[in-house]
Ligand SMILES: Nc1nc2c(c(=O)[nH]1)N=C([C@H](O)[C@H](O)COP(=O)(O)OP(=O)(O)OP(=O)(O)O)CN2
């Protein structure tokens with residue numbers, strides 16, 4: 001019997017969607033207003049879910065306090081109130097789209113979650129735009 005435990009978190013960050021190897025015109029064509037050279041920001045909402053068997057002694061799939069501390073240490077401290085393009089090394093050569101941010105978050109957390117448990121990341125960039133990633 002598998003059960004999913006989820007924890008919500010949030011961070012505020014600035015970004016610019018563009019490719020360094022494209023002209024301004026091409027970036028404008030593809031990324032539109034998201035290519036603003038002066039950046040723009042989002043209030044990102046994050047849902048991290050861990051699925052696995054319930055431990056018979058504790059009744060937990062994972063202690064939510066542990067999950068919360070992992071998100072705070074590895075995601076919120078790294079991304080909150082940061083410029084993703086300029087301040088976060090993961091995006092030095094990676095466009096900080098919602099898709100790429102979700103994959104980076106998943107990779108950062110995966111190593112701390114037991115191998116026999118599944119991890120899913122859902123990232124809301126705006127209240128209407130969101131992506132999800134489960135690995136693979
Ligand atoms: N596949 C993706 N498409 C877009 C991404 C993304 O990360 N992945 N990102 C952006 C922009 O960064 C931003 O999210 C767009 O903001 P905005 O247009 O303001 O968002 P909304 O759609 O919620 O606003 P509306 O008012 O509904 O237009 C663009 N595309």
Ligand SMILES: [Zn+2]
Nearest residue numbers: 015034040042
């Ligand atoms: Zn944006």
